[in-house]
Amino acid sequence: MSQKINLWRLLLKTFILFAIFNFAFTLLPFDSGSSISIYNNLIFGRERLPFGESPTQSYNLSLFDLDAMFASHIVTDTPKSENEYRVIVIGDSSVWGTLLRPEETLSGQLNRLNLSVRDKKISVYNLGYPTISLTKDLLVLEKAMQYEPDLLIWMLTLESFPADKQLTTPLVAHNIERVQKLDTAYDLHLDLNSDALLQPSFWDTTLIGRRRSLADWARLQLYGVMWGITGVDQLYPENYESAKTDFEKDELFHGWSPPELFLDQLAFDMVKAGFRITGEVPLILVNEPILISDGKNSDIRYNYFYPRWAYDQYRSIFSEMSLENDWAYHDYWDIVPAGEFTNSAIHLSSAGEAILAKAISEMILIEATR
Amino acid sequence: MTITQIAILAFVAIPLGWLTRKWQRVNLLLIISILIIFWLQPALPLRYLDFFLPTLSIGLTVLTWALTASPEVRHQKESKTSAVITLCVIFFLATTRYLNFDNFLTPTRPPPIGQVLFLLAIFVVGTFLLARQKSSSSNTLLWAGFTVLVILFIILKTPALALIASRGWRLFIGQNASLASSSDIYWLGYSYLAFRLIHTIRDRQSGRLPDVALGEYLTYVIFFPSFSVGPIDRVERFIKGLRQLESAYSDDILVGGQRLVVGLFKKFVIADSLAMIALNPLSATQAQSPLGAWVLLYAYAFQIFFDFSGYTDIAIGLAQFLGISLPENFKQPYRKSNLTLFWNSWHITLTQWFRAYFFNPFVRALRKSRKLSAGMMILVSQLVTMSLIGLWHGVMWSFVLWGLWHGIGLFVQNRWSGWAKTRLAGASLSTRTRRILSLLGIALTFNYVALGWVWFVLPNPSQGWQFILLLFGGA
Numbered sequence: 122m123s124q125k126i127n128l129w130r131l132l133l134k135t136f137i138l139f140a141i142f143n144f145a146f147t148l149l150p151f152d153s154g155s156s157i158s159i160y161n162n163l164i165f166g167r168e169r170l171p172f173g174e175s176p177t178q179s180y181n182l183s184l185f186d187l188d189a190m191f192a193s194h195i196v197t198d199t200p201k202s203e204n205e206y207r208v209i210v211i212g213d214s215s216v217w218g219t220l221l222r223p224e225e226t227l228s229g230q231l232n233r234l235n236l237s238v239r240d241k242k243i244s245v246y247n248l249g250y251p252t253i254s255l256t257k258d259l260l261v262l263e264k265a266m267q268y269e270p271d272l273l274i275w276m277l278t279l280e281s282f283p284a285d286k287q288l289t290t291p292l293v294a295h296n297i298e299r300v301q302k303l304d305t306a307y308d309l310h311l312d313l314n315s316d317a318l319l320q321p322s323f324w325d326t327t328l329i330g331r332r333r334s335l336a337d338w339a340r341l342q343l344y345g346v347m348w349g350i351t352g353v354d355q356l357y358p359e360n361y362e363s364a365k366t367d368f369e370k371d372e373l374f375h376g377w378s379p380p381e382l383f384l385d386q387l388a389f390d391m392v393k394a395g396f397r398i399t400g401e402v403p404l405i406l407v408n409e410p411i412l413i414s415d416g417k418n419s420d421i422r423y424n425y426f427y428p429r430w431a432y433d434q435y436r437s438i439f440s441e442m443s444l445e446n447d448w449a450y451h452d453y454w455d456i457v458p459a460g461e462f463t464n465s466a467i468h469l470s471s472a473g474e475a476i477l478a479k480a481i482s483e484m485i486l487i488e489a490t491r
Numbered sequence: 492m493t494i495t496q497i498a499i500l501a502f503v504a505i506p507l508g509w510l511t512r513k514w515q516r517v518n519l520l521l522i523i524s525i526l527i528i529f530w531l532q533p534a535l536p537l538r539y540l541d542f543f544l545p546t547l548s549i550g551l552t553v554l555t556w557a558l559t560a561s562p563e564v565r566h567q568k569e570s571k572t573s574a575v576i577t578l579c580v581i582f583f584l585a586t587t588r589y590l591n592f593d594n595f596l597t598p599t600r601p602p603p604i605g606q607v608l609f610l611l612a613i614f615v616v617g618t619f620l621l622a623r624q625k626s627s628s629s630n631t632l633l634w635a636g637f638t639v640l641v642i643l644f645i646i647l648k649t650p651a652l653a654l655i656a657s658r659g660w661r662l663f664i665g666q667n668a669s670l671a672s673s674s675d676i677y678w679l680g681y682s683y684l685a686f687r688l689i690h691t692i693r694d695r696q697s698g699r700l701p702d703v704a705l706g707e708y709l710t711y712v713i714f715f716p717s718f719s720v721g722p723i724d725r726v727e728r729f730i731k732g733l734r735q736l737e738s739a740y741s742d743d744i745l746v747g748g749q750r751l752v753v754g755l756f757k758k759f760v761i762a763d764s765l766a767m768i769a770l771n772p773l774s775a776t777q778a779q780s781p782l783g784a785w786v787l788l789y790a791y792a793f794q795i796f797f798d799f800s801g802y803t804d805i806a807i808g809l810a811q812f813l814g815i816s817l818p819e820n821f822k823q824p825y826r827k828s829n830l831t832l833f834w835n836s837w838h839i840t841l842t843q844w845f846r847a848y849f850f851n852p853f854v855r856a857l858r859k860s861r862k863l864s865a866g867m868m869i870l871v872s873q874l875v876t877m878s879l880i881g882l883w884h885g886v887m888w889s890f891v892l893w894g895l896w897h898g899i900g901l902f903v904q905n906r907w908s909g910w911a912k913t914r915l916a917g918a919s920l921s922t923r924t925r926r927i928l929s930l931l932g933i934a935l936t937f938n939y940v941a942l943g944w945v946w947f948v949l950p951n952p953s954q955g956w957q958f959i960l961l962l963f964g965g966a
Contacts, residue, residue, distance in 0.1 A: 128741040178773065343767040346790075350783030351774065 146328040156188040159342045161198030164349030168195055168223035169247045170261075171341055173355065180347035181354045184337035185295035191264055193341055196246045201269045206241040206489055209248050209265045211258050212276030215409055215467040216249025218474075220361065223247075223354065225471040227276075230478035231485070238489040245485075246270075252290040253281040255391035256311065260292065260299055263398050272488055273399055274481065275392075276409045278467055279435040280426045282387040283375045288317040295319055307394035361464045365425045366416035374431035382434045389442060396448065403488055405449040408439060410457040410477060412466040424466035449488070453480055492719065494759055496531065497805055500715065501751060503527070504812035508747075509740055511813060517569075517706040517733065518576055520714070520813065525549060525580045526596060527715040532679045534598035536672075537657060538664045541598045543610065544678045546581055548713060550614035551640070553577065555688045556708040557621035558628045558636045559695040564702045565622040573706030574618070578611060630696060637692050640685045647678055649886035680719040682883065686844055687712045691726055693848050701727045707734075716809035720802040722820040722840040732815040740814070747811030754804025757797045765794035770948050775958045784961045791948055792941040796825065799838070825940070828932030830897065830904045833940060841880065850876045869905055874898035884947070889955065893946040900939050 160166045170190050173181030184190065191197055201207055210216050210228050218226030224233065228247035236243035248265050250257060258275065265273065280286065287293070288311065293300055297318045304311045324330045348354055372379055377386075396404055411432070412424040422428050436452060443450035461473030469477065492500075503523065511519050528545045535541040553574065557565060564570065585607035588600055601607065621628065646652045650673035657675035661668040691708075694700040703711070703726060711729045738746075769791035778784040800821040810817045822836035834842050850872060857868045874895055881894025920928070942959065949955040 126741075126745055128744055131745070177767070339764065340767065343764055346768045346786065347774065350768075350779065350786060351777035352779055353777055 143328045146331065147323065147326040156192045158189065158192035158197075158345075160193040160345050161195065164345050166195030166198050167193050167345075167348060167354060168229070169217050169226065169354065170194055170250050171344075171354075172217060172251050175356055176340065176344060179354060179356045180344040180351065182337065182340055182344060183291070184334070184341060185292055186334055186338060187260060187264055187292075187296060187299065189338050189341055191267075193345060194246075194248070196248070196265075196268045199244075199268075204241050206238055206243045206271045207269060208243060208245045208272045208274060208485055209268065209270040210245060210274045210276065211261050211265060212249045212409065213253045213258075213278070213281060213467065214249070214251035214465070215278075215469060216247060216276045217251050218247065218249070218355075219251065219465070219468045220355070220357065220463050221469075221471060221474065222357065223352075225474060227474050227478055227481065230471075230474050231482055234478065234482050236482055236486065238486060241489075243485060243489065249276070250292065252292065253278070254286050254288075254290040254293060255281050255388045256287040256293050256300065256303070256309075257290045259303055259307075259391055259394055259398065260296060262395055263299075263303065266398060266402070270402055272485065273402060273404045274407060274485075275395060275404060276407050277392075277439075278409050278411065278426075279374075279432055280467075282389070282435070284386045284388060285375060287311065287388055287391070288315050293318070297321070303394070307390075307397055309390055309394060364412050364462050364464055364466050364468070366412070366414040366419065366459070368414070368416070368418040368422045368425070370418050370421060372421055372428045372430065374428050377431065379428070379430040382431055382438065384438065387435075387438070392442075392448070393446070396446075403449065403491075405451065405484060405488060406439075406443065407481065407484075408436065408450070408452040408454050409467060410453050410455065410469065410473070412459055412462040413455060414459065414466075426466050451480075451484055453477060456480055492531070492802070492805075494755070497751075497755065497809075500527070500809055501812070504716070504747075504809045505744065508743060508812040508814055512736060512740060517704075517710055518573065520710045520733075521573060521576060521706050522580055524710060524713045524715040524718070525577060526584070528680065528713050528718055529584055529597050531715075531719060532598055533677055535675060535677060536670070537660050537675050538666055539599075539602035539606070540660060540676065542585070542601045542607070544676075544681075546607070546610055548678075548680065548684055549577060549581065549709070550610070550617075552684070552688065552709055552712045553614060553705065554617050554621065555636055555640075555691060556703075556705050557618045558632060559691045559700055560622075560705075560708070561627055561702055562625060564704060567704055570705035573704065573709060576706075577709065578615070581607065581611060627695070633692050633696050637689060640688055640692075644681070644685050645886060647676060647681055648882070648884075652886075680713075683718065683721050683723055684712055686723050686841070687726070690723070690844060690848065694726070701730070703730055714810070714815070716806045716813070716815075717817055720799075720806055721838075722803060722806065722818050723844055724818055724840065728818065729815070736814045737816070738814070743811050743814050747808040749808070750804050750811060751808030754801045754806075754808055756801070757804060758801030762794050762798035762801055765790045765797065769794040770944070770958075772949055772951075772954065775949055775954060778958075778961060781962055781964045784958065788941050788944065788962065791944050792825070792937070795944065795947075796821070825937050826933060827936055828929045829908070829936055830900045830939065831908075833936055834897070834901070841883070845876055845880055849879060866906070870898075870902045873901045873905070877901065881947075887950060888952050889946050889950050892952055892955070893943055896943040896946055897940075900943070 171181050171193055172183050173179040174183065176182040196209070208231070216227055218229070223229050226247055228245040231245040246268070248261055250261055255277075258281065262273065262275070288300070294317050297313070297320060300311065300318065301313060303309060304313060322330075374382070377383060392406065411427065414422070414424050420429070423432055436454060439450065440452065442448070457469055457473040457476050461470045461476065462468060463470050507519065507523055528548060529542070532541050532545050584596055585601045585604050587596060588602070588604065594600060646656050653676050654671055654673040657671040657673065658668045661671055691700055707730050708726070710733060711724070711726050714729070717724065768787065770787040774787050778787055803820040807817045807819075818840055820839050822839065824833050824837040827833040827836055853875065854868065854872045857863055857872060863871060877898035878891050878894035881890035881892070884890045942962075945955045945958050946952065949958060
C-alpha cells in the first residue's frame with residue numbers, strides 16, 4: 122500500500138462518524154421525506170393504498186407510514202378540476218377490495234358507471250384499507266381531507282366498533298403520534314398508554330431505529346415499478362377458502378353474551394369525530410353488506426363475525442343514533458346475496474360489488490344533486 | 492449465504508487470519524474450512540444427506556488428491572497428519588449427534604456414528620489403495636476419477652436424474668419415495684469443487700500439477716470463503732498464497748474489509764433491491780408493454796451481475812483476511828465493447844477453466860482432424876464451449892439456448908472483427924469517432940448479453956420466445 126494506514130485509527134473514525142450520522146437522524150422529523158415518491162412521477166399512482174402480505178408476488182406491501190402510503194396513491198397527484206365531483210370511499214378490506222382487481226372494487230365499479238352530475242364527472246377514489254378499526258379509518262379520513270373531496274363515504278361494519286379493536290390494528294399501533302393528535306383534537310378517550318400502541322424510544326428515532334421504515338419506503342418504491350409494469354397489486358388466486366357458513370352454537374360477540382350490547386364499549390364517538398373532521402363536506406355512513414349464512418346454526422349466527430342478536434342490535438342502535446345526530450346513514454347489510462361473498466363474511470365478489478355499486482351510485486347522485 | 496452467515500464468517504476469518512500467521516496455518520485453515528462447509532450446507536429433506544454430502548465433498552477431494560499426487564508427496568508425514576485431522580474433525584461432527592449441541596455445527600442431527608464410520612472407512616481404504624501405488628496414477632485411473640466427477644455433476648444438474656437420485660436415497664434410507672423432488676439434493680459447492688478437482692486431474696495428466704500436500708490440497712478445494720460461490724482458483728496460484736504471506740495483517744484486514752463492505756453493498760443492497768423488479772418466470776407473463784419488459788430485463792441483467800460479483804467480492808474479502816488473494820471473477824463486464832471482451836471479464840475463472848480444459852484441446856483436436864474450414868471450426872468450437880458453459884448452470888434446454896446464443900454471438904463478433912480489421916486497417920479514425928464506435932459496441936454488447944439472459948432466466952424456451960416478442964412489440 123502506498124500510504125500506511127493505521128487500522129485501529131480507521132476503525133475508530135468509522136465508528137465515530139457512523140455514530141454521529143446515526144444520532145443526527147434523530148433531529149429529522151419522524152416522517153420526513155416519506156412523501157417523496159416515484160409514484161405519480163415516474164409511474165402511475167396506485168388505485169388503492171398499499172397493502173400486501175406476499176410482496177414478491179403481489180408487488181405490494183403493508184407499511185405504517187401514512188405519508189408514504191398516500192404519496193403512492195393516485196389521489197395525491199390528481200388535481201381536482203372544476204369539472205370533477207370527487208368522492209372518496211373509506212373503510213376496511215371490503216372497500217380496499219380483497220381478491221378483486223382495482224377495476225372490480227366498489228370504487229372501480231362506481232367509476233365504470235361513468236356517473237356525472239351537473240356537467241361534473243363523478244370520480245371515486247378508493248381509500249379503503251384492510252384491517253377493521255374505526256380509529257384506523259379516522260386516521261385515513263383525516264388525511265383524505267387534504268384531497269378536497271366533495272363527498273365522503275364511510276363503509277362500516279359492527280366488527281370495527283368494539284373498543285378492543287381500536288388500537289390493535291398495526292397501522293394505528295405504529296402511528297401513536299397521529300393517534301394522540303386525533304385523541305386530543307376530538308376528545309376520543311383512547312387508552313394512549315395501551316400496550317397495543319408502540320411508543321417510539323429515542324433509539325427508534327435514530328437511523329438504525331428507523332431502518333425498517335426506511336426499507337419499507339424503498340420497497341414501496343421498487344414494487345411501484347412492478348405495479349407500473351404489470352398492473353398487479355394483489356394476488357388473485359383461482360382457488361381460495363370460501364367464507365364459513367356452518368358454525369358452532371356460539372352466541373358470544375367479543376366476549377359479550379346476549380341480550381344486550383354494551384353501548385359504551387362501541388366506538389360511536391369515532392363516528393362523531395368523523396363528522397367533525399369532515400366538517401362541511403358531506404359524509405355518508407354505510408352499513409356494509411354482510412354474508413347471511415344458511416348453514417349449520419345460522420339461526421344463531423349470521424356469519425363468522427356476528428351472532429344475530431348482536432348484529433340486529435347494532436343495526437337498530439346505529440339507525441337510532443343516526444336519527445338522533447342527523448347523520449346520513451344507509452343500511453345495505455342484506456343487499457348482496459350469499460353467493461357473492463368470497464373468502465370472508467364482508468368480502469364481495471365482483472358481481473357483489475356491482476350490486477353494491479348500483480345502490481351507492483344512486484345515493485351519490487342524490488347527494489350530489491342537493 | 493445469508494448476511495448473518497457472512498458476518499459470522501468475517502468474525503471467524505479476522506482472528507483466524509492473525510492466528511494462522513503465527514501458527515499451524517494450513518491445519519487451522521483446514522479444520523475451520525471443514526467445520527464451515529458442514530455448517531453452510533443447507534438442511535435437506537433427505538435424511539442424513541446434509542451430513543453425508545459435505546463428507547462426500549471431503550472424501551472425493553482426498554481421493555482425488557491421492558489420485559493426482561506424486562508418490563513422494565503421498566507418503567509425506569504432513570499429509571498423513573492432515574488425513575488424521577480431517578478424520579478427527581468429521582468424527583467430532585458426527586459425535587455431536589450424541590451431545591446436546593442443538594445442531595450448532597450441522598444443519599440437522601448427524602447420522603448414527605456407525606454409518607459415518609462406514610463411509611469414512613470406504614474413503615480411507617480407497618485413499619490407502621491409491622496412495623500405496625509406487626508410481627503416479629495411470630491415465631486410466633485419472634480418467635476414471637474425471638468420469639465419476641462428471642457423472643455426479645450431471646446427476647445433480649439434470650432434474651430428471653436428480654429426481655431418480657432423490658427417490659433412490661429415500662428408498663435406501665427408508666423415507667417415502669413418492670415425496671421425492673428434483674430439488675431435494677442441494678450439494679453445496681459441488682459445481683466449484685468438481686471443477687477444481689477436474690483441473691487438478693487434467694493438470695496431472697498434462698504434467699503441470701505441482702506437488703501439493705494433502706492439507707494444502709484440501710484447503711485449496713474446500714477453502715471456506717470461495718467454497719460455495721467461487722472463484723475457481725488454480726491450485727498453483729492458491730498454494731503460493733497459502734505458503735507465503737505477501738502483505739501485513741493490518742493491510743489484509745483493510746483491503747479485505749473494504750472488499751467485504753463493497754460486496755455486501757452490491758449483494759444485499761443493490762442486487763436484492765433489483766431482484767424485486769427483475770425478470771422472472773412470473774413477471775415475464777405479467778408485463779403489459781415492451782417498455783415494461785425492457786425494464787424487467789435490464790433489472791435482471793444488473794441484478795445477476797451485482798449478485799454474483801457481490802458474492803465474489805465477499806469471498807475475496809474474507810480470503811484476504813486470511814492472507815490469501817483470490818483471483819478476480821468480474822472486471823466491469825458490461826462496459827466491454829464486444830462479446831469476447833465481455834467473456835474475458837464475466838465469471839473469468841469459469842471462462843478460463845473452459846478455455847484451458849475444453850476449448851483449447853477441442854480446437855486442437857479439430858485442427859488435427861482437418862475436416863472443417865477455419866470458419867466452421869471457430870463456429871463449432873464456440874457453440875460447443877458456450878453450450879457446455881450453459882450446461883454447467885443446469886442440464887436444461889434454456890441453458891443450452893443461452894450458451895448457443897453466446898456461441899453465435901462470439902462467432903459473429905469474431906467474423907465481424909476479422910472483416911472490419913481488414914477494411915479499416917488503413918482508415919484513420921478520429922478520437923471522437925473511435926469513442927462513438929466504442930460506445931456503440933458497449934451498447935450493442937450489453938443489449939445482446941441482456942437478451943441472452945431471457946433464455947437463462949426463463950426455464951421454458953417458448954416462454955423465452957414470447958418474452959422476446961414482447962420486447963420488440965410483437966406479442
